[in-house]
Amino acid sequence: MVEALPRDAAGRSGLAPAPTDGGTLWIEGLTKTYGHGVLANDALTLHVDPGEVYGLLGPNGAGKSTLVKQVIGLLQPTAGTIRLGAHDLVAHPELARQLCSYLPQAQMPIESLRVHEAIELTGMIRGGDGPAVHQRAEGLIEALDIGPWRDSLGARLSGGVRRLVGFAMVTVWPGRVVILDEPTNDVDPLRRRLLWEQIRRLADAGASVLLVTHNVLEAERAVDRLAVIDRGRLLAEGTPSSMKTEDRDHLRLTVMLEPDAAIPDLPAFVLRHARAGNRLTCEIEEADAARSITWARELMARDTAEEYALGATTLEDVYIRLTGAAALDEPAT
Amino acid sequence: MALDVGAARLPWSFSMPRSGAGYWWSSFRTMLRWDVASLRLDLPIVVIIQLIAGAGIVVMMSLLVPGDPPRAAVEYLAAGVPVVNLYLLGLVFGPQWIAEQRAADSYDATRVLPCPRSASLAAWYAVTLAAGVPGMLGTLVVAAWRYHIDFTVSPMILPAVLLVAVSGTMIGAAIGHGVGEPMISRIGVQAINMFVVGFTPTLFPADRLPDWLQAINVVLPFEHMSALLRATLTAGPVDDLGLSCLVVVAWSAACAGLAAWAMGRRG
Numbered sequence: 001m002v003e004a005l006p007r008d009a010a011g012r013s014g015l016a017p018a019p020t021d022g023g024t025l026w027i028e029g030l031t032k033t034y035g036h037g038v039l040a041n042d043a044l045t046l047h048v049d050p051g052e053v054y055g056l057l058g059p060n061g062a063g064k065s066t067l068v069k070q071v072i073g074l075l076q077p078t079a080g081t082i083r084l085g086a087h088d089l090v091a092h093p094e095l096a097r098q099l100c101s102y103l104p105q106a107q108m109p110i111e112s113l114r115v116h117e118a119i120e121l122t123g124m125i126r127g128g129d130g131p132a133v134h135q136r137a138e139g140l141i142e143a144l145d146i147g148p149w150r151d152s153l154g155a156r157l158s159g160g161v162r163r164l165v166g167f168a169m170v171t172v173w174p175g176r177v178v179i180l181d182e183p184t185n186d187v188d189p190l191r192r193r194l195l196w197e198q199i200r201r202l203a204d205a206g207a208s209v210l211l212v213t214h215n216v217l218e219a220e221r222a223v224d225r226l227a228v229i230d231r232g233r234l235l236a237e238g239t240p241s242s243m244k245t246e247d248r249d250h251l252r253l254t255v256m257l258e259p260d261a262a263i264p265d266l267p268a269f270v271l272r273h274a275r276a277g278n279r280l281t282c283e284i285e286e287a288d289a290a291r292s293i294t295w296a297r298e299l300m301a302r303d304t305a306e307e308y309a310l311g312a313t314t315l316e317d318v319y320i321r322l323t324g325a326a327a328l329d330e331p332a333t
Numbered sequence: 334m335a336l337d338v339g340a341a342r343l344p345w346s347f348s349m350p351r352s353g354a355g356y357w358w359s360s361f362r363t364m365l366r367w368d369v370a371s372l373r374l375d376l377p378i379v380v381i382i383q384l385i386a387g388a389g390i391v392v393m394m395s396l397l398v399p400g401d402p403p404r405a406a407v408e409y410l411a412a413g414v415p416v417v418n419l420y421l422l423g424l425v426f427g428p429q430w431i432a433e434q435r436a437a438d439s440y441d442a443t444r445v446l447p448c449p450r451s452a453s454l455a456a457w458y459a460v461t462l463a464a465g466v467p468g469m470l471g472t473l474v475v476a477a478w479r480y481h482i483d484f485t486v487s488p489m490i491l492p493a494v495l496l497v498a499v500s501g502t503m504i505g506a507a508i509g510h511g512v513g514e515p516m517i518s519r520i521g522v523q524a525i526n527m528f529v530v531g532f533t534p535t536l537f538p539a540d541r542l543p544d545w546l547q548a549i550n551v552v553l554p555f556e557h558m559s560a561l562l563r564a565t566l567t568a569g570p571v572d573d574l575g576l577s578c579l580v581v582v583a584w585s586a587a588c589a590g591l592a593a594w595a596m597g598r599r600g
Contacts, residue, residue: 034600072445076599087350093599097447100348105439112374121370124363125446126348153374166442176347207347 005212023050023085023176025071025208027120030080032066032232040066042232043080048177048208053199055219055226056212059323063232064212065105066181071103071210084177101126101175105182108166110154116141118154119168128173140168159186167195174207181212196222220315227323235322240315247283247313247321253292255280255299256306264304267295274320283317302329340374349445360448364456372430376464379426381445383418383468388475390414390536393478402527406537411484412563413536416555417529418468419494420501423521428509432514432518448592454506461505462498469494471565484566496578500554500585506592514573535559554584 025048032041040063048054056064069075071082073093082096089096110118116137119226123133144164149157157165159171161185170314171178184192199222203209213219219226221239227237236243250271257263257278266273269288274281283294289310296308369376394402394410434440446453476482505522512518529535532546533555541546550556557577564574 069441074441074445078499086437094447094449095350097445098348101348102442102445104441106437106442107432108442109371109437109439112372113370117370121363121367122446125360125367125448127351127359127447173348190455 004102022291023206023208024048025177025210026081026083027067027071028081028083030067030070031078032070032075032140033078040232041070041077041080041280044229044232044234045221046227046234046237048210050176050208051203052224053203053211053222055223056210056229057214057216057219057319058229059214061231062323064214064229065181066232067229068102068181068210068212071177071193072100072179074098099175100177100179101170102179103166103170103181103183105185107159107162108154108169110162110165111171113154113164114151115146115154115157116150118165121173123172126173126175131190133173136172138169140172140198143198144168145191148175149290160188160191163187164195167168167198171198171202174202176206177208177210178202179210179212182214183211184213184215184218216316217317226315228319230323236318242317244257244313244315247317249286250283250313250317251286251289251292252311252313252317253282253284253296254309254311255296256283256308258306259301260306264299267291272317272321274324276302278306281316281320283313283321349480351447354508357449357452361456362435364446364448365455365459368456372460375426375430375596376460379422379464380467383421383465383518384471385419386421387468390417391472391476392479398432407476407480408482408567409538409563410536411473411482412478412566413559414472414476415469415562416497416535416558417567418472419462419498420529420558421468421526422501423458423498424505424508425526427457427461428512428518429504430520431509432515435513435518438516444596450596451589453596454503454589457506458499458502461502462495465498466494482567488563488564490565493565496581496585497558497561500558500581500588503506503553503585503592507588507595510592510595529555533559547584552580554555554581557581 002130027047028045030041030044032250033039044063044067046054054147056067056086058064061139066075070077073089073096077090080090084096084099085304087095087099089099108118113121119137119140120130121132123137124130128136141150144167146161146164147282149161149165153166154162163183167180167183170180183199184195187195196218199209199211203224211219211223223240225237225239226243228235228243253270257275257279257280261273261278263273263280266282269284269291270282282292293308293310296310299305300307355423365430372379391410391414398406409482431440434443504525508518508522512521532542533550533553534542534547535555535558537554540552542550557580560572560574560577561581564577
């Protein structure tokens with residue numbers, strides 16, 4: 001069925017064409033130094049095409065949020081350019097607010113707003129007209145499975161539901177660039193899937209999705225391309241597959257240590273390791289698979305480890321290699 | 334790459350650059366709805382507090398001064414308390430609300446909403462005005478009943494009320510958006526509220542204050558806000574209504590400009 005063309009709040013009818021050309025977000029030489037001398041972004045250069053989900057990965061304090069806040073016009077770059085198609089977003093931050101949607105890391109201030117009301121009002125503020133926004137809002141409420149809370153006040157929502165409402169507010173009448181800063185925080189595993197589906201649909205419709213996360217395992221499944229950032233610098237960029245090329249002949253041995261157990265002496269065949277909680281992740285050569293299993297079993301026999309798993313390397317291993325940090329999030333289901 | 338889904342099959346659209354009067358007006362209306370909905374739990378309480386506070390201060394005079402309080406004092410008080418009614422939400426509660434958002438780290442979420450700053454400020458002004466008027470009317474009714482004051486309401490009461498409310502709202506908006514530290518903002522507006530009640534000729538004549546404090550008050554807006562209401566409500570003595578208008582307008586304009594600048598300021 002062909003939907004009726006909506007009319008926007010300024011009276012224009014019809015839909016903006018999906019920006020499949022000329023709508024690329026270009027970030028070049030972006031540098032941000034805070035007043036106290038901290039270099040948060042160091043000459044970052046990247047681009048996000050329409051239809052693309054682009055992930056920004058990095059540990060806390062890497063400069064991810066600083067980057068997106070400059071795109072949306074909350075921070076002034078120290079140097080560099082940000083362009084969306086022909087538009088200079090640094091010179092025209094008011095345009096950035098119209099052309100980009102932004103879900104901040106913190107929750108939306110919707111304590112006294114009902115869920116459907118918060119979503120619809122945001123859509124109208126973003127330029128949609130009532131009936132079209134209402135239709136889209138109801139669709140998102142259903143798609144994200146937050147219908148039971150449709151008429152609830154924001155103050156009565158759990159953190160995860162509130163996060164989903166924030167996502168719906170940002171995407172009900174989205175900008176050409178949709179910036180999502182840790183969108184899945186607090187969201188339960190089932191609704192995370194629904195959220196990722198909607199993110200993919202946004203990109204399929206032509207949005208450039210800039211996704212900030214430190215959840216590497218989720219990012220591996222969700223993004224088309226990604227950049228790993230640390231200490232304000234771009235460490236690597238590419239598709240998840242291309243970034244794993246270097247680790248193609250490697251395996252990942254995951255050992256669940258006993259609670260409070262120290263990291264055991266590591267055999268020489270362990271190339272790299274990282275610990276997150278009780279999870280010890282080791283990268284090994286394929287040829288050392290048998291030896292690694294023997295070692296893991298010995299750890300279990302000595303009550304140092306509870307279990308182990310051996311599998312292909314993931315983006316997390318690349319991330320650990322690049323940043324020297326362990327991803328602390330649980331894998332998405 | 335993007336799939337070609339075809340724009341006509343989407344029941345929604347990407348937001349487009351907008352400008353002009355239509356954009357401003359639609360932003361004003363939607364921000365007004367946003368503000369009212371965001372404060373739906375607080376506004377009734379604010380109005381009730383205004384009614385109680387206004388009536389309480391007026392009645393308090395008769396408890397402080399046995400018998401019949403001086404007529405001039407009563408009329409000063411009756412015209413002064415509505416000033417407090419009109420500025421309380423915009424000057425005191427408004428900055429505190431913004432401070433709460435800053436403390437919860439959610440201030441940026443509203444700051445990136447794509448609407449003109451002036452439309453956002455105008456919508457907030459409409460809310461503070463609507464929330465202040467019931468308290469003002471309640472105060473006047475109680476004053477007329479308790480002290481048998483015959484208010485000589487002039488048609489100029491309307492612009493006077495609008496001016497008094499806009500100055501309080503814009504001063505509050507400038508503080509709320511301009512002061513980044515929530516604690517300072519919260520304490521600051523409380524201190525200003527205390528200062529207005531105790532150290533400005535809002536509820537009492539200026540000659541009760543020392544000369545130096547009188548001189549300071551000449552350039553502050555509060556004495557003049559009181560003068561505007563007094564002149565249009567009680568036909569009471571007002572030295573220079575033109576000067577009062579000028580000072581209040583100047584403060585309103587300066588603070589509106591400061592608030593709009595602070596809302597768009599990039600760190």
